[in-house]
Amino acid sequence: MATAPLLTLNDGRSMPALGFGTYSINGDEAPGLFVQAIEAGYRLLDTATRYENEVEVGRGIAESGAARDDLFVTTKLPGSGHGSEGPRVELEASLERLGLDHVDLYLIHWPNPLEDKYVETWAALVELREAGLAASIGVSNFLPEHLERIVAATGVAPAVNQVELHPYFPQEEQRAADAELGTVTQSWTPLGRKTGLLDEPVLAEIGEKHGLTPGQVVLRWHTQIGAAPIPKSATPERFRANLDIFGATLDDGDLAQIASLATGQRIGGDPRSHQEF
Ligand SMILES: NC(=O)c1ccc[n+]([C@@H]2O[C@H](COP(=O)([O-])OP(=O)(O)OC[C@H]3O[C@@H](n4cnc5c(N)ncnc54)[C@H](OP(=O)(O)O)[C@@H]3O)[C@@H](O)[C@H]2O)c1
Structure with missing residues (x-):
C-alpha cells in the first residue's frame, strides 16, 4: 500500500506530504469513497x-475503522465565521458534523480582505489551538501581505498556507514568503482541474521515462518543489495512482520542462478581491 511521507510543520507536528481533496464529493456514495481512499493509504x-460534506467525511472515517491518530483531518472556516467569536462556533459545528473531538488542521478558508477581519480571526484560531480543538492552525489563499499582518499581530505563523498551485501557476513568490515563516505551502487544484494541463505532451513524455501517468508526474513535481498537493478524485483507480508517486524521482531537466508550462494564470479567485462567505 502506498503512503505519503510526513512533513514537519513549524509547530512541531507532522502532516502527510500528499492528501485527499474532497471538494465536490458529496451524497450517499461519498463515505464509501472516503473509506476506499483511507484503505488505499x-x-x-x-x-x-463550504464543501457541505463534513458529515460524509466523518462517516467515512468511522466506517474505515482507522485509528484516529493515524489520520490527519483538515477543515476550513467559512467567511461568514470571520471575527473573534465566529471561529469557535464554526469549529464546534464542524467537529459535531465530523464526529470528532479535534481536527488536525483548521484553516481560514479565504482572507476576505475587503471585510478586513482576518487578523482578529487568526487570533481566535490561536485560541482554538490552545484549547485543543485544532492541533495545528493555518490559512488558505493568504498573500504575503496578509501573512505579514497576522504574524505581526499575534507572533504566530500559520503551519500551512493552502493556495492554488499547479504547473500553470507555480506561485514562486508565494512559496518563498511561506517558506520564510516555516509555513508549508499546500497546493489546491494541484492537477489544474479542467484546464487541459494533463494533456500537455511534455507530461506524457516525462511520464514515459519514469513509468508515470501525466497526473503522477504533476503530483511528483509538487512534492519535489516542496509543496504538498491535495488532489481530488472520485475514481478509485486514479486516486490510488495519485498517491503512488514517491518511488520515482524527476530529474532537473524534467523539472525545468514542467516549469516552462507556467502561464501565471489563476483558475480560481484572486485573494485580493475574492469574497467567500
Ligand atoms: N482552499 C481552497 O480555496 C480550495 C479551492 C479549491 C480546491 N481546494 C481543495 O483542493 C482539492 C483539489 O482541487 P480540485 O478538486 O479543485 O482539483 P484537482 O485535484 O486539481 O483536479 C480534480 C479533477 O481531476 C481529475 N483527476 C484526478 N486525478 C486524476 C488523474 N490522475 N488523471 C486525470 N484526471 C484526474 C478528477 O476527476 P475524477 O474525480 O473524475 O477522477 C477531477 O475532475 C479539492 O478537492 C479541495 O479539497 C481548496
Whole structure:
C-alpha cells in the first residue's frame, strides 16, 4: 500500500506530504469513497464547511475503522465565521458534523480582505489551538501581505498556507514568503482541474521515462518543489495512482520542462478581491 511521507510543520507536528481533496464529493456514495481512499493509504482528508460534506467525511472515517491518530483531518472556516467569536462556533459545528473531538488542521478558508477581519480571526484560531480543538492552525489563499499582518499581530505563523498551485501557476513568490515563516505551502487544484494541463505532451513524455501517468508526474513535481498537493478524485483507480508517486524521482531537466508550462494564470479567485462567505 502506498503512503505519503510526513512533513514537519513549524509547530512541531507532522502532516502527510500528499492528501485527499474532497471538494465536490458529496451524497450517499461519498463515505464509501472516503473509506476506499483511507484503505488505499491516504491519511490526510481535506474538507471545508463550504464543501457541505463534513458529515460524509466523518462517516467515512468511522466506517474505515482507522485509528484516529493515524489520520490527519483538515477543515476550513467559512467567511461568514470571520471575527473573534465566529471561529469557535464554526469549529464546534464542524467537529459535531465530523464526529470528532479535534481536527488536525483548521484553516481560514479565504482572507476576505475587503471585510478586513482576518487578523482578529487568526487570533481566535490561536485560541482554538490552545484549547485543543485544532492541533495545528493555518490559512488558505493568504498573500504575503496578509501573512505579514497576522504574524505581526499575534507572533504566530500559520503551519500551512493552502493556495492554488499547479504547473500553470507555480506561485514562486508565494512559496518563498511561506517558506520564510516555516509555513508549508499546500497546493489546491494541484492537477489544474479542467484546464487541459494533463494533456500537455511534455507530461506524457516525462511520464514515459519514469513509468508515470501525466497526473503522477504533476503530483511528483509538487512534492519535489516542496509543496504538498491535495488532489481530488472520485475514481478509485486514479486516486490510488495519485498517491503512488514517491518511488520515482524527476530529474532537473524534467523539472525545468514542467516549469516552462507556467502561464501565471489563476483558475480560481484572486485573494485580493475574492469574497467567500
Ligand atoms: N482552499 C481552497 O480555496 C480550495 C479551492 C479549491 C480546491 N481546494 C481543495 O483542493 C482539492 C483539489 O482541487 P480540485 O478538486 O479543485 O482539483 P484537482 O485535484 O486539481 O483536479 C480534480 C479533477 O481531476 C481529475 N483527476 C484526478 N486525478 C486524476 C488523474 N490522475 N488523471 C486525470 N484526471 C484526474 C478528477 O476527476 P475524477 O474525480 O473524475 O477522477 C477531477 O475532475 C479539492 O478537492 C479541495 O479539497 C481548496
